[in-house]
Amino acid sequence: MINNKVKGNDKYHRILEAAVKVFAEQGFYQSTISQIAREAGVADGTIYLYFKNKDDILVQFFNYKTKQVFDSFREEVDKADNSFDKLRNLIRRHLEEFQNDRNMAVLYQAETHQNSRLVEEQIKEMSKLYLDIVSEIVERGQDEGRVRKDLYVGLVKRFILGGVDEVINTWLHSEGKYDLVSMADPLVDLFIRGIGNTGNIKNENSEKNNL
Amino acid sequence: MINNKVKGNDKYHRILEAAVKVFAEQGFYQSTISQIAREAGVADGTIYLYFKNKDDILVQFFNYKTKQVFDSFREEVDKADNSFDKLRNLIRRHLEEFQNDRNMAVLYQAETHQNSRLVEEQIKEMSKLYLDIVSEIVERGQDEGRVRKDLYVGLVKRFILGGVDEVINTWLHSEGKYDLVSMADPLVDLFIRGIGNTGNIKNENSEKNNL
Amino acid sequence: MINNKVKGNDKYHRILEAAVKVFAEQGFYQSTISQIAREAGVADGTIYLYFKNKDDILVQFFNYKTKQVFDSFREEVDKADNSFDKLRNLIRRHLEEFQNDRNMAVLYQAETHQNSRLVEEQIKEMSKLYLDIVSEIVERGQDEGRVRKDLYVGLVKRFILGGVDEVINTWLHSEGKYDLVSMADPLVDLFIRGIGNTGNIKNENSEKNNL
Amino acid sequence: MINNKVKGNDKYHRILEAAVKVFAEQGFYQSTISQIAREAGVADGTIYLYFKNKDDILVQFFNYKTKQVFDSFREEVDKADNSFDKLRNLIRRHLEEFQNDRNMAVLYQAETHQNSRLVEEQIKEMSKLYLDIVSEIVERGQDEGRVRKDLYVGLVKRFILGGVDEVINTWLHSEGKYDLVSMADPLVDLFIRGIGNTGNIKNENSEKNNL
DNA sequence: CATGAATGAGCCTTCATTCAT
């Protein structure tokens, strides 16, 4: 009854953006419908024409944003033709998207690290999507001979997602003054080579080409 | 004004534990003072004899827990006498502590990834303490020739903390059925060697034994 | 200002019927303009072209229905030529009308037994009309020698209206599965003879003729 | 969790009385918690220490009042030793109770004649209790030979309850200036003798004896 | 005439905090 043609509506997105901004600034539970309404320039009641309730705003945001972001990830991954470049592209795009939509970044960080999550489903799905992409890349890398074969992939993907997340989190809490995307290449380097000093460093070249 | 001799009190810790349990289960804002009081077996009003307000419970928890955990970290790091073993010990102990106190783990994850943090100060301090330990280890590793010298240490420490955090987060959301500590060695292996296949895999036999 | 030629309108009556249905099902205050509009197949705003406000729907319903029903009552009473038959006809028609328009019956029962009535005027008028008819019948009965002269007519009419109302109310709350009209004759018998056993029961015949 | 020892509490009854007063004056849905709180001289929130929600106030009122009133009815019925006297006692006490607690009378009238009743259960139970008492009296009357045997008792009891209800309802809407209880005897007379003029008025004596 | 999106006043309910006992 609610989402008729509404999604294409200007007001729908205005409210969504306003809500995300307010949520990002104050946290979901500290935010009030009135604040969101004011930010969106509508009346309180108007929000309920587009959203079932307060929770629903968050749910719909994740629904809408997830698709958008993942299409972007997938596109970027497909552009490259070897595993390392795919990984590099994924992570660069990841950082780009989160840098470009800071509010989403904040919400995402908060929600994914909550125990009682309002958007459990979406988070689970997003997380799986992401980890699947990484798994795919890692496995392809193993086929290519670029990635070690003695790896527990279930751990590797978390290791990578964790590194990216933490870099984003740090950026968010540093008032986001520096360029997040510039972290991509050094980070990928760490994922690939680790911190250990092997002595013979030939595999560095691939990265230089991508800068 | 409140914390005179009170901290040694039995009731103080009962409330603290109760609060952490409730917060971990439901989230800070979904938890009520009444629930905490019931869980602790005291009256609502009693809580205000030991804590200034609801926020203060969280603050005091982090104060009290931080020291305890970091002493434990420090002790473990000091036990080892080379950088890699120090890193391994740190991470193993980190996972142990979080596995042993699941409620703390939940709270820690939630609070560190929030934008408007009630315990900003403590979180910042904890984070700094942790990152300092890692920096110290990395730098020592560089001196020892075990760690690459071409690294941006500010990134490396986030890369490591991120990996550990994500592994913990995954464990928390998987209902915590498997043994978190067993992740320590493979994870350290990833930090040290990365995922890249250098061809000559002489270093680090130790990890294979742990898989 | 509104009711110009509007009353002859199809939409006016559609809304009225829809409203009465919704009111009867859920009660006046539990019903919303939206529900009525949906039931009537019009837009919410359209209702305000025909009715001043929500209350006005109820008021206009009683206005319109009262006349209709009372004309019917009067007609039926006039058909008979002695007091007992007039009473019997009145009550039978009363039960018929309420059985045929269950929604009206529900609304009537609810509104007449409310303290703060939205349709005070109409209810008072209806009530008076009804009681006047009964008074008239009773007085005529006294003239005919069929009705006791030692009666307080103000009480008698209530006694009769009350009996009828209660029978209707019971029917309404019993899901209305049985035939309400069949209650008319036994009820009239009770009004006329009471429950007392006089020993010599000659006057029963009148009822038999009417079955 | 709520009704601990609370029912014996002063405040519990103060709120109940206040609520009933407000409900009686304005109707349930027009009444606000704030009005009730003000009338009771407590804070809004206090009401929720004693009642689950607004509806619950009504429910608890009927629970509490029903028992009280019916004990009173039963007691009065048992005092008399023949059916007619029992009926007279019941009705007199009925009118007395409702005259003495006008607010209850208003609520009772409103709720019993509603379609969607908040206190369906209680109303059904009260109604049944009342009708059972009347049935019992009528059947006893038949055994005694005072009451006609050719009666449909299911109708008789409604006929009686309806008459009483209507007399009460009229009294309520007449601002309750006259003495309701004085209606008892004439009403019982009507129930027993009806309005019909049997010609041989010997049976009138029975009433005189009972006055 | 008709629509239905928009409004915002108003109400129920929760819950952190206080304080008399």
Place this chain on the structure above:
DNA sequence: AATGAATGAAGGCTCATTCAT
């Protein structure tokens, strides 16, 4: 120190009514 009844501010949500189209 401990209690828990009482408070009342605050917020989510509903819905009668309006008005631009």
